[in-house]
Amino acid sequence: VTADTAQVTVGTNLPEFVDAPLTRTDFVRYQGASGDMNPLHHDDERARAAGFPSVYAVGMLAAGVLGSWVADQFGPENVRRLAVRFREQAWPGDVLTYRGTVVDCRTGADGERLLDLELRVTRQTGADHLVGEATVVVGAPTS
Amino acid sequence: VAEVEVGRRAAPFTVPVERGKVREFARATKARRTSYLTDTHAVAPPTWLAAASFWIEPENHVLGGVFDYSRTLHAGQEYVFPGVPPRAGDTLTGQQRVESVYRKQGRRGGELTFTVLLTEYRDAAGTLVAEVRQTIVETERAAQ
Numbered sequence: 001v002t003a004d005t006a007q008v009t010v011g012t013n014l015p016e017f018v019d020a021p022l023t024r025t026d027f028v029r030y031q032g033a034s035g036d037m038n039p040l041h042h043d044d045e046r047a048r049a050a051g052f053p054s055v056y057a058v059g060m061l062a063a064g065v066l067g068s069w070v071a072d073q074f075g076p077e078n079v080r081r082l083a084v085r086f087r088e089q090a091w092p093g094d095v096l097t098y099r100g101t102v103v104d105c106r107t108g109a110d111g112e113r114l115l116d117l118e119l120r121v122t123r124q125t126g127a128d129h130l131v132g133e134a135t136v137v138v139g140a141p142t143s
Numbered sequence: 144v145a146e147v148e149v150g151r152r153a154a155p156f157t158v159p160v161e162r163g164k165v166r167e168f169a170r171a172t173k174a175r176r177t178s179y180l181t182d183t184h185a186v187a188p189p190t191w192l193a194a195a196s197f198w199i200e201p202e203n204h205v206l207g208g209v210f211d212y213s214r215t216l217h218a219g220q221e222y223v224f225p226g227v228p229p230r231a232g233d234t235l236t237g238q239q240r241v242e243s244v245y246r247k248q249g250r251r252g253g254e255l256t257f258t259v260l261l262t263e264y265r266d267a268a269g270t271l272v273a274e275v276r277q278t279i280v281e282t283e284r285a286a287q
Contacts, residue, residue, distance in 0.1 A: 019173065033164070033171035035197030060193050063220060064172035067189030072175045076186040079228060083221035134189075
């Protein structure tokens with residue numbers, strides 16, 4: 001899963017990640033790991049009482065999967081920024097696809113080589129669940 | 144719509160970067176690297192500090208009791224790491240403040256108020272290791 005960073009240039013698309021259909025177990029596992037006990041993500045009765053057809057995904061779950069997907073490819077020690085903006089809600093059974101494109105390659109303040117990535121997580125309908133950006137270090141200072 | 148004072152700070156709090164919590168978070172976010180499971184000082188996944196925000200007391204929340212949460216949505220989240228992100232075994236000190244407040248006209252009418260909460264995390268030497276920005280949007284009317 002590690003990106004061959006020597007080959008990565010502006011315009012490179014990262015190999016997309018199509019996740020398995022979302023399950024309530026995914027939500028519960030993330031909520032347990034983070035400590036977010038909002039019942040609208042695991043209690044169907046409470047979700048319906050609040051006007052939703054069922055429980056829905058924790059937004060920070062896909063943000064977290066996106067972050068770990070970037071870290072898998074470039075190394076968690078090399079991530080310098082990850083930003084997300086939430087769009088449409090995601091629901092149990094949704095198939096989310098994680099995509100990234102290199103939009104800039106630049107030199108950081110300490111001479112290190114940085115890549116800026118544009119990121120997108122879409123539902124099976126094509127609608128965005130979240131959009132974001134990341135910056136990763138891909139090379140040590142050259143001087 | 145609540146008026147929030149820009150610059151207002153909450154009390155600092157301590158965050159132990161626990162190895163078990165890093166491992167659990169990596170699994171929950173479908174990470175494939177084995178370093179999270181085997182390295183006693185594994186670098187945490189990029190959004191790991193999301194977990195820290197659910198373990199703090201009301202006095203550590205800059206908006207404790209200020210917002211009408213039925214009218215608020217989590218609009219975005221940002222993590223910035225000046226160097227290598229936190230590692231298992233680190234102990235960080237976090238402190239939250241209101242960084243900015245701005246308004247926009249909503250697409251379906253009504254003014255939206257965006258509040259950006261910045262939490263800075265520092266190591267024992269006082270070096271900034273992470274900035275976390277949470278953007279909250281508040282509508283004039285209750286969300287439908």
